[in-house]
Amino acid sequence: MSFRIVYLFLILAVISFSCKSNETSKKQEPTTISNTQPNIVVLLCDDLGYGDLSSFGHPIIKTPNLDKLAVTGIKLSNFYSTAPVCSPSRAGLLTGRSPNKAGIYDFIPGLKKSEDNRDLVHLQAHEATIPAILKSVGYATCLVGKWHCSSRFNSDKQPQPNDFGFDHWFATHNNAAPSHKNPKNFVRNGEEVGEIEGYSSQIVVNEAMNWLDKQDRQKPFFLEVTFHEPHEPIASPEDLVQKYLPLSKNKEQAEYFANVENVDIAVGRLLEYFKKNNITNTLIVFSSDNGPETLLRYGDKARHSYGSPGELRGMKLWTNEAGFRVPGIINWIGKETFTGTSDKVVSALDFLPTFAELSGAKLPNRNLDGESFKALLSNGEFNRSKPLIWAFYDAINDHKVAMRKGDWKIMAKIEADGKTLENLHNLYDGNEALVKNAKLTDYVLFNLKNDIHESEDLSSTKPEFFEDMKQLLNVEYKKLLDETHIWIREE
Incomplete structure (x- = not known):
């Protein structure tokens, strides 16, 4: 057998193997992820x-x-x-x-x-x-x-x-x-x-x-x-x-x-x-x-x-x-x-x-x-x-906004037009300005690791940390308000 014929056989074999490999790869591809997905x-x-x-x-x-x-x-x-x-x-x-x-x-x-x-x-x-x-x-x-x-x-x-x-x-x-x-x-x-x-x-x-x-x-x-x-x-x-x-x-x-x-x-x-x-x-x-x-x-x-x-x-x-x-x-x-x-x-x-x-x-x-x-x-x-933040406007308790960061939790009331914000089921174009212009007040601070009952307000005993938490809560609450969806009826 001449060198040219042997060389031709080798080329055909490589091409054939490559095609089969590609076919196998294509068949296996859809199941690659699902083999590991829980x-x-x-x-x-x-x-x-x-x-x-x-x-x-x-x-x-x-x-x-x-x-x-x-x-x-x-x-x-x-x-x-x-x-x-x-x-x-x-x-x-x-x-x-x-x-x-x-x-x-x-x-x-x-x-x-x-x-x-x-x-x-x-x-x-x-x-x-x-x-x-x-x-x-x-x-x-x-x-x-x-x-x-x-x-x-x-x-x-x-x-x-x-x-x-x-x-x-x-x-x-x-x-x-x-x-x-x-x-x-x-x-x-x-x-x-x-x-x-x-x-x-x-x-x-x-x-x-x-x-x-x-x-x-x-x-x-x-x-x-x-x-x-x-x-x-x-x-x-x-x-x-x-x-x-x-x-x-x-x-x-x-x-x-x-x-x-x-x-x-x-x-x-x-x-x-x-x-x-x-x-x-x-x-x-x-x-x-x-x-x-x-x-x-x-x-x-x-x-x-x-x-x-x-x-x-x-x-x-x-x-x-x-x-x-x-x-x-x-x-x-x-x-x-x-x-x-x-x-x-x-x-x-x-x-x-x-x-x-x-x-x-x-x-x-x-x-x-x-x-x-x-x-x-x-x-x-x-x-x-x-931090985790909740703003629940229909809360039974007075502090409608709460935030947890690490072992600490801070809560605040909401004041609008000089009085505590009334309970709301929904935010819509009729109360959007009222809620967004309201301010957080009457903060309380708890260490949940030591006080799971939320029985001891530490806002006065840790003044510097309390101020940091207040500032963070206001920042996080504003970010939440900025992304809040307001319901508008389109007649």
């Missing part, structure tokens, strides 16, 4: 107090499944929701930004035209959300449970869950109705479902598992399970009620205790599903949208509200700690991480940047208030650079 599950309770789990100190309620998640994962003793009430809390979780920037200041009622334009409030289409950014890098996405991010639920006049990246959604506008038992108000992908037999926490987990049954196991998923429990109107399985009755003040309290355990049972069923189906590499985060409801706050409809703030001051709708400091648990199934109790300050605002980093998704092009806590998962370290 499944992500957010479990969110409604009105669950800081002290309502046995792992967070409740002396009676049994929550073994959540306790095990905490023991084998990370128990967060300084975890914060993004607001002390439901709708803004959920909007902040989804977007990684203060809910004030989305224009969601208070809970969103059913559609009813009002002078303050509250009927216009909804999560707007331009908001970038967790499911949308995860979907952009190959995730299947699902919401089951409570939505409560629009005044027009299941209407084409406002964006719905599917407009924010959820492939599948099975949800209610607000609470399960008429109660957690046999609810009638679920909607699945725009279609009303009608009455469903059973209890809401079990129903939403059933839906989640049915959805997971249909998914490609080679594709990562994002699942958000937003339980209605233990928000009123409460209904609990009778066997659990009877279990707690001897340990309770009355039947209503027993029903509340049973309601929390029923959530724990639902979580246990979901965890067992993951185990049975060998679903690993799954990051689970558990928390609550805000603190516990006050007993009888809105009459007989809140007669079951026996939630516990634990050692914290306040309740739901407060800017004291119990309003938005809630149980936090992280557990990464199938991956070795830091384990134990962490006192690092973590917020639901941090979910979006953390999930983006873990999945390889790009962050949205906007100012985020959350920060990635990826380092916390690996080595237990997380020292946030941005």
Whole structure:
């Protein structure tokens, strides 16, 4: 064989090998990211107090499944929701930004035209959300449970869950109705479902598992399970009620205790599903949208509200700690991480940047208030650079603005036209000038590491530090006001 022929054979062999290599590379490319991307599950309770789990100190309620998640994962003793009430809390979780920037200041009622334009409030289409950014890098996405991010639920006049990246959604506008038992108000992908037999926490987990049954196991998923429990109107399985009755003040309290355990049972069923189906590499985060409801706050409809703030001051709708400091648990199934109790300050605002980093998704092009806590998962370290700030204009307590930085918390009242700003449900063009021209007054300062009860105001004993915190709060509050969304009715 001549040299030329041998040389020709060698060239053809190289070309053939190169083509096959390129074909193999092209076939493997779509799965390169998904091989390392974790499944992500957010479990969110409604009105669950800081002290309502046995792992967070409740002396009676049994929550073994959540306790095990905490023991084998990370128990967060300084975890914060993004607001002390439901709708803004959920909007902040989804977007990684203060809910004030989305224009969601208070809970969103059913559609009813009002002078303050509250009927216009909804999560707007331009908001970038967790499911949308995860979907952009190959995730299947699902919401089951409570939505409560629009005044027009299941209407084409406002964006719905599917407009924010959820492939599948099975949800209610607000609470399960008429109660957690046999609810009638679920909607699945725009279609009303009608009455469903059973209890809401079990129903939403059933839906989640049915959805997971249909998914490609080679594709990562994002699942958000937003339980209605233990928000009123409460209904609990009778066997659990009877279990707690001897340990309770009355039947209503027993029903509340049973309601929390029923959530724990639902979580246990979901965890067992993951185990049975060998679903690993799954990051689970558990928390609550805000603190516990006050007993009888809105009459007989809140007669079951026996939630516990634990050692914290306040309740739901407060800017004291119990309003938005809630149980936090992280557990990464199938991956070795830091384990134990962490006192690092973590917020639901941090979910979006953390999930983006873990999945390889790009962050949205906007100012985020959350920060990635990826380092916390690996080595237990997380020292946030941005303070957390809340401006809740409908607070039950007097200090409507609060900020946490490190171990310290500063709070302030709002004064407008020489008097304390009245409670507001919404910011609109009719009160924009009033709010933006108001000033912060009557500051108080607490060291939460030494004084979890917020019982000792240190503003006079640490004057220089107090002045620094005041200045920082005013800077951060002004930045928040500058990005606040104002609702204007366009007739």
